[in-house]
Amino acid sequence: MYLDTKNVADYAATIIKVFIDYSPKLISAFLILFVGLYTIRIINRLIRRIMVKRELDPTLTKFLADILLWVLRVLLFVTFISKLGIETSSFVAILGAMGLAIGLSLQGSLSNFAGGMLIIVFKPFKVGHTIDAQGVFGTVSEIQIFVTKVITANNQTVFIPNGILSNGNIINYSLEKIRRADLTFAISYDSDIKKAKDLITSVLNENPKVLQSPPPEVFVKNLTDSAIQLAVRPWANSEDFGDVFTDTLENCKTAFDTAGIVIQPYVKEMSSATN
Template sequence: MYINPEQFSNYATKFINILIDYSPKLISAFLILFIGLYAIRLINRVIRKIMVKRNLDPTLTKFLADILLWALRILLFVTFISKLGIETSSFVAILGAMGLAVGLSLQGSLSNFAGGMLIIVFKPFKVGDTIEAQGVIATVLEIQIFVTKMLTGNNQTVFVPNGALSNGTIINYSMQGERRADLTFSISYDSDIKKAKDILLDVLNKNPKVLKTPAPEVFVKNLSASSVDFAVRPWAKNANYGAVFSETLENCKTALDEAGISVQPFTLQK
């Protein structure tokens, strides 16, 4: 194959001229690329440290940091190719269409993800708390990105979607550290009300698991058609709540029987 030296020289000259003319854009584009990559790493480290200081869940911290990292990288890439003189409008339109399609297909998952972030940021409960939500009373084992993992009292593992959890009513039994048991004892109208009240209060005061502050309460709650209803309200630490609840039922019934006070058949428990 024969190569004309003069023609080759012309091509080389044109290439060098184009390279010289294009070099400012090329240099500035790569400067933006290298400086941008360094800035992205720096921003990512700073954001991670901030989230760790705010005690965010490690899984969420990593996930959010990764999302931020790739979002900044995509933005940097668009800026880089735009600086090189490449048309970016079509590229941005394709990215937008892809994002819309993914968002529509993962609408439920995105709702759960947003709910998980709200739970971790605003902390209506934390791992180890006993909560009531979505018809479930259980202890929180793990707050994941899309679901919250909980363990019920009968050793069943329950996964509740974070979207529904964050938008519903949550009762946190562990947040205050203390809990009140609300019980109702019904006695006959023939019984001595003052004596019954003193007996019930004495039972509460003798139980070492019942807190002195706040003080336990016993008072007439209602005069129903067939009984006098007493509200019996002892306070206990969360760890002792179950024991106080059951012991109060048993000890109050025993004490009333020993005093000859008739307990009506329907003892209400709340």
């Protein structure tokens, strides 16, 4: 077999020429790649530290940092292959179509994800707070990316989607340090109003969990056809609210029985039908 040394020399010269001509692009592309990867690592660490300082939920912090990391890596890869002289328009179009398809298929999940971010950033409630939302009353156990975990008083676990939770009304019973209990006692018209009010006031003053500032209120709320309604409004620290509520009911009932104050039972008024 005869080997043409002239052709080999021509091929070698062509390869060397192509390599010399292409080497600046190759060097600059890999330089961009290595510098970009190092910069992305620094940016990712910085973003994580910022989110930790803002006391964002650890799950959300990791999730957002990972998303940012991969977005920057994709942009860096597109820049890298573009610098090599490879056409990127088709590649970008494919990425766009994939993103649109994923977005359409995960509309509900994306809504819940956005709701979770709103909850964690604006903090209408935190873990440990007692809330009433979407017909669920309980203590927040965990704020996840897509759902919020709430433990009810009877120890049931309820997962509420963050999308509807962030767009609905939320009553937070733990946000303020003190709460007021709104109670109503209905006594008969034969009872002494002043005596009843004095008894209630005494009960409230004897309870150490009832705050004196703001002072508790006792007043006539309404005069119905069947009873005199007395409004009782004691204040308590949020953690003592349940005890103050139940203790006030029990102790006032006991005081009324001892003093002969009659609690008027609820009377449902029936309208007579006419023929």
